[in-house]
Amino acid sequence: MAAEQVLDPSLPSCRYLLSAILAMEPSDCLLSHARVCGGGSITEQVQQFILDHCLSTHGDLHAPYLKNFLKKLITQVECDHGSVLDQFYELYAHYITSFKDDSLGKRDSRICKRISFIFRDDYSELQTCPHSRVLTFSLKCSINMLEGDxxxxxxxxxxxxxxxxxxxxxxxxxxxxxxxxxxxxxxxLCLAHVKASEVILSDGDLSTLANMKLNLELNNLNVETDTLQRNGDTSSVKCLYLPWESASESQLQDIMPNVVLGADVIYDPVCLPHLVRVLTILLSRMNPNTKYENGELSYKCATDRSDGRCKPDNYDGCNCEPKEGPVAYIACVIRNIETFNYFLSLGDKASLDIVDLTDSLKPMNLLPYMQSYNQADIKLLRVTCRHTNQTTVTWEL
Ligand SMILES: C[S@@+](CC[C@H](N)C(=O)[O-])C[C@H]1O[C@@H](n2cnc3c(N)ncnc32)[C@H](O)[C@@H]1O
Structure with a gap:
């Protein structure tokens, strides 16, 4: 192959193909990126690019996944009457003899996905990624979607x-x-990257928590478990075991967040009353004497804390009103409208304002190579705590 025919790995189409392989996107997605790289077909140059930049450089890719991809790639090129590089046949033969299909079916099999956020040239003004145009995180996860709750x-x-x-x-x-x-x-990982002053993660499942800690360390962050210790070290993230059902009011009040986040947490109707209770306490936390009882909030005027920790800086004197209260951003896929409406009604009863931001606060498309993920499937909610008697739930579905 002539040197000038070698594909430039910095081309967007090549970057998408590599990112899709590292993120373990479905084989059909990889084939469609490979076709774009080759101007409509999976040419020998594209195959050489896959060998040099995807398979050789990243030798720890999940073997059963690669085996499946190679099979589809070879089949596709043969169907198109193209020529398959010999190395692909050799590699596929190696996988056939070395790995059995049932290794894919193991319930506790862990894989490592690398999620790359790609900042296009016109996003370069963003402070989050001034020099590098690709931000990649490695994440150990399970091929069994139900593992770790x-x-x-x-x-x-x-x-x-x-x-x-x-x-x-x-x-x-x-x-x-x-x-x-x-x-x-x-x-x-993203919160730490944009320099949140403190990042506290939590989960109610212990095996999930253990895997989460492993992932933070894999991406060079230190893991801590003590919420009260505030050392301003932005390279460390705290991880808490926090089942919504048993989280105590004082445990939640101690956290004092400015921003609460939740992704895909609205799905189990049994958990929703507990989730709403947790959100309500976290979001009304500027008054340490706030009580949450039977879905209602009651207030007493705040006094200085006896534990020596400062009151949050958005606490406004003794009238118990926030200057700027905490806010939650909850992203969700609506899989069952009844469950979703149940969340809304519980939130309303608990004096939460739930606003649909889906059309007004849109993220950029930083995962353009992912065909298994569609931004349009996701709803973004902003949740705050109402501190008046007015009911102003705004909802657009
Ligand atoms: C669908 S997963 C979403 C995980 C992650 N946020 C994401 O979007 O990739 C739901 C998460 O909520 C946690 N979870 C479910 N019920 C919970 C509960 N009652 N208390 C605390 N965590 C819970 C699960 O362990 C799981 O990590």
Missing amino acids: TGCSIWPSSLFLSELILSHPELFSNKLCFEIGSGVGLVG
């Missing part, structure tokens, strides 16, 4: 929240950000 897989709403954080860093930078139901920890 669903928390060991990457769900689409966390991809959405991650794009939101990287697109609008000003909403999260220098703020104490607390996530509920954090799963594999991707949102936390």
Whole structure:
């Protein structure tokens, strides 16, 4: 092959193909990117690019996944009457003899997906990524979506929240950000990247929590478990075991977040009353004497805390009103409208304002190579705590 025919890996189409392989997108998605790289067909140059830049450089890719991809690629090129590079046949033969299909079906099999956020040239003014145009995180996750109470897989709403954080860093930078139901920890990695003053992640499943901690370390962040210790170290993230059912009021009040985040946490009607209770306490936390009883809030005027910790800086004197209260961003896929409406009605009863921001606060498309994820499937809600008797629930569905 002549040197001038070698594909330039910095071309967007090549970058998309590589990113899709690293993120373990379905084979059909990889084939469609490969065709774009080759101007309509999977040429020998494209195959050489896959060998040199995807398979050789990233030798730790999941073997059964690659085996399946190679099979589809070879079949496709043969169907198109193209010529398949010999190395592909050799590699495929190696996978056939070395790995059996049933290794894909193991319930506890872990894989490593690399999620790359791609900042196009016209996004370069963004402070989040001034020099590098690609930001990649490695995430251990399960091929079984139900493992770890669903928390060991990457769900689409966390991809959405991650794009939101990287697109609008000003909403999260220098703020104490607390996530509920954090799963594999991707949102936390993005929060740390945009320099949230503190990142606290939580989950109610212990195996999910263990996997999350592993992922933070894999991406060079330190993990802490003590919420009260505030050392301003933005390279560390706190991880809490926090089941919504048993989280105590004082435990939640101690967190004092500026921003609460939740991705794909509205799906189980049994958990929703507990989730709403947790949100209500977190979002009304500027008054340490706020009580949440039977779905109602009651207030007493705040006094200085006896534990020596400062009152939040948005606390406005003794009239118990926030200057700027905490806010939650909840991203979700509406899979069952009744469950979703149940969440809304519980929120209303608990004096939460729930506003649909889907059309007004859009993230940039930083995952353009992902065909398994569609921003348009996700709803973005802003949740705040009402501090008046007015009912102003805004909802557009
Ligand atoms: C569908 S997964 C979403 C995970 C992650 N946020 C994402 O979008 O990739 C739901 C997460 O919420 C957690 N979760 C579910 N019920 C919970 C509860 N009652 N208390 C605390 N966490 C819970 C699960 O362990 C899981 O990590």
